[in-house]
Amino acid sequence: MSDVVLKLEGVEKRYNKGLAGEIHVxxxxxxxxKAGEMVALVAPSGAGKSTLLHMAGLLDTPDAGTVEIGxxxxxxxxxxxxxxARRQDIGFVYQFHHLLPEFSALENIALPQMANGVAKGPASERGRALLETVGVAHRADHRPAELSGGEQQRxxxxxxxANKxxxxxxxxxxxxxxxxxSDQVFDALMTLVRETGLAALVATHNMELAARMDRVVRLENGLLVDG
Incomplete structure (x- = not known):
């Protein structure tokens, strides 16, 4: 059985910009x-990193090519x-944390599980375990506004x-x-990836952080190249 969990093959995406014509991203x-692999995605601003992540995350559909999960x-x-598939197989993290401000840190982690049918007790238990892994279990009952930027992102x-x-x-x-x-938060992310064995694709401008991942792929002229 293949350990490839995400496969993009021949993915193309174009946008019609009106008078500016068609943009081939x-x-x-x-x-x-692969499972357990942490890959850095690097490219200049505007090169299409977010578009690629949207394709991989099934948030948008390619004009050509295929996206496979498992x-x-x-x-x-x-x-x-x-x-x-997104709900079951994919987790998203953005530059801004997008936590729900009216709920505590623990509740923000428990709610997605409860939406998937997990009871409150087990959902809270998993939430506390995850918070413990990234070193902020002591902040479980605090709302986002009471947390530092690094704590919010963790x-x-x-x-x-939350939903594995x-x-x-x-x-x-x-x-x-x-x-x-940034270094502290990235360490927390690496710990989560290593302990859970999931596959991670991380878009970043930080080349020092990129170098710490398993490999680096660059988006150049609409194609992905190693290194």
Missing amino acids: LRGAELRL GQRLSGKSDRQRTK VAFCRAL PRILLADEPTGNLDPTT
Whole structure:
């Protein structure tokens, strides 16, 4: 059985910009992401990193090519099927944490599980375990506004992994943080990835952080190249 959990094959994406004409963002992008692997996605601003993550995360559909998760082709499936796959198999982390301000850190992690049918007790138990892993269990009952930027982003990581996805997609997850906090938050992310064995694709401008991952892929002229 293959350990490839995310496969992009010949993925193309174009956008019609009216008078500016058609913009060809992805031109046949190829990617294999294995379980337990942490891959850095680097490219200049505007090169299409977010577009690629949207394709991989089934948030958008390619104009050509395929996206497979766990060997199942999902790029051509219905919205309902893609939504189910996102909920079960994919966790997302963005540059801004997007935590729900009226709920505590623990509640922000428990709620996605409860939406998937997990009872409150087990959902809270898993939430506390995740918070413990990233070193903020003592802040479980605090709301986002009471947390530092680094703490908020660590909670966001935990929320992304609440439903035990197979893939984590992160778009500049340390982009809003100072260098010291960025290192601390990235260490927490690496700990989560290593302990859960999920596959992670992390878009970043930080080449020092990229060098600490298992490998680096660059988006150049709509194609992915190693290094």
